[in-house]
Amino acid sequence: MQIALTKKLAEAVGVKAAFAQENENPLFSWTANWTKVWDNRRTEDMIVLVNNAxxxxxxxxxxxxxxxxxxxxxxxxxxxxTLLFMNINPEIVEEYMRLAGDVELVQNRGRQTAAWVSKAGLECSFYVGREYNGIEKMFCDTVGSLINYNHVNITKTRDEGFAPYQEMINALTELTGKPAYKxxxxxxxxxxxxDVYKAVRRIIVPANLSFERLHNVLQTVFNWKNYHLYDFAIHQGDKYDPAIRVVPNRECLEYDENAVLMEGHTLxxxxxxxxHILYTYDMGDxxxxxxxxxxxxxxxxxxSPFLVExxxxxxxxDVGGVGGYVNFREIMLDPRNPExxxxxxxxxxxxxxxxxxxKRPRVIRL
Known part of the structure; x- marks a missing residue:
């Protein structure tokens, strides 16, 4: 696997590498940069790689x-x-990594690939800025996954471009002859x-989905805005007698020392x-x-995740819970109501x- 470093990254690593070989298979070639997400940081804090093919x-x-x-x-x-995080067949991922071989660091000399990795870094920075506060210490090597659904190579119309995620899927299935998902x-x-009716969402999710991602899926399909606290209570039938309560942060443990932090746990x-799982969102409403x-x-x-129905x-x-919603809905169904x-x-x-x-069945991309 050939990874071409931008000048900034090569100097930071202290590597005086050779220039990238142009005859290298672009599917096994990447361009990498070290970039800064937060303006108030003195140094860069994110590595970004873009596949050359x-x-x-x-x-x-x-x-x-x-x-x-x-x-x-x-x-x-x-x-x-990142490939596994996006549910690509583990057999494909394993075969690709085997065929790619050991990492060889080289110097980037392509203006186009340098532009690609710069643009990708900007998009990843926007994502990190939305998802993280920039204060807490953390490490995540899958933060680039979401931007792979964005179309690139667009000059005039969207139809001219392509989604890197689909391009990678096509390339890997052709390379290995294996199904994309399994x-x-x-x-x-x-x-x-x-009370007046039930809102129901049928979804298909990976068995190894984390509780944090399940929360994000439910926020999406129920049109919530992720403004409030939440938790999960896992039970066999009586929702008021959960066997396990799963919470998002340590502050929640102050109210229930028997709860389990969701970090690292999957469905x-x-x-x-x-x-049965009871997902409670907004402890007020x-x-x-x-x-x-x-x-x-x-x-x-x-x-997947996939919305079936x-x-x-x-x-x-913030409508005021079920009672508040029933009243709100009555008003909204009657334009003559003074409110x-x-x-x-x-x-x-x-x-x-x-x-x-x-209502349309669709993939939920997080």
């Missing part, structure tokens, strides 16, 4: 200068982890009881042994989503029914 991006955050001594190992592991998955049914540790395991799919061969509109944020205009302005784009797009 597909423009597939891999990014590692946070990377300090002392970490650069393990750069080759770090980058190779990040490539593998993994264990769970079909889940998530129900939000709103497959609890399902299918347990059949107390939105309780009852999640049931519908089926286990041993060899799922498609992209969406039934029933969901409430806007209708004020409520309409407050709710902005909310509608009583789901749009055709919201």
């Amino acid at each position: 597909t423009r597939f991006t891999v990014a590692i955050y946070q990377v300090k200068k002392k970490d650069l001594k393990n750069l080759e190992v770090m980058m190779k592991k990040a490539i593998s982890n 993994y264990r998955a769970f079909e889940l049914s998530a129900t939000l009881n709103l 497959s540790e609890f399902l299918p042994e347990y059949k 107390n939105w309780e989503h009852e999640i049931e395991l519908a089926q286990v799919i041993e060899d799922y061969d498609k992209e 969406a039934i029933g509109q969901t409430p806007p944020e 209708y205009k004020e409520m309409k302005e407050w709710a902005r784009f909310w509608t009583p029914e789901l749009s055709d797009w919201e």
Whole structure:
């Protein structure tokens, strides 16, 4: 595997490498840069790699200068982890990494590849800025995954471009002759009881999905804005007597010392042994989503998380719980109500029914 370093990264690593070989297979060639996410940082904090054949991006955050001594190992592991994070068939990933071989660091001399990695770094920085506060110490080598769905190489119309993720999938399946996806998955049914009706979302997710990503999936399919606290309670039938409570941060442990931090835990540790999960979002409005395991799919061969079905509109944020929503909905269904205009302005784009797009089965990209 040939990885061409930008001048900045080569100087930081202290490597006087040869120039990149132009005859190297571009699928096994990457261009790497060291870039800064936060303006108030004195030095760079993210490594960005772009594949020279597909423009597939891999990014590692946070990377300090002392970490650069393990750069080759770090980058190779990040490539593998990002592909696996996006649910690409582990057999494909293993074969690609084997064929790519050991990392050879060289100097980048291509203006085009330098422009690609700079643009990818900017997009990854926007993502990191949205997801992290820049204060906490953390390390993540899959932060580049989401931008691979963005179209690149666009000159006039979107149709002229391509998504690096799809280009990489096509290249890897052609290289290995193996199916793009092959993994264990769970079909889940998530129900939000709103008294006047139930909002239901059927989704398919990888069995090894982390609780943090499950939270993000549920936020997306229920149209929440991720403004409030949440937790998961895993139970066999009685939601008020959970066997395990999973919480997002240490502050939550102050209220329940028996709870489990979600970091490092996945669904497959609890399902299918347990059949039910209660996802509570916003401890004030107390939105309780009852999640049931519908089926286990041993060899799922498609992209996921996937929204299979969406039934029933969901409430806007901060509407006041189920009781507040019932009252709000009555007002919104009656334009003659004296509170209708004020409520309409407050709710902005909310509608009583789901749009055709919201009901459409689709991949949930996080």
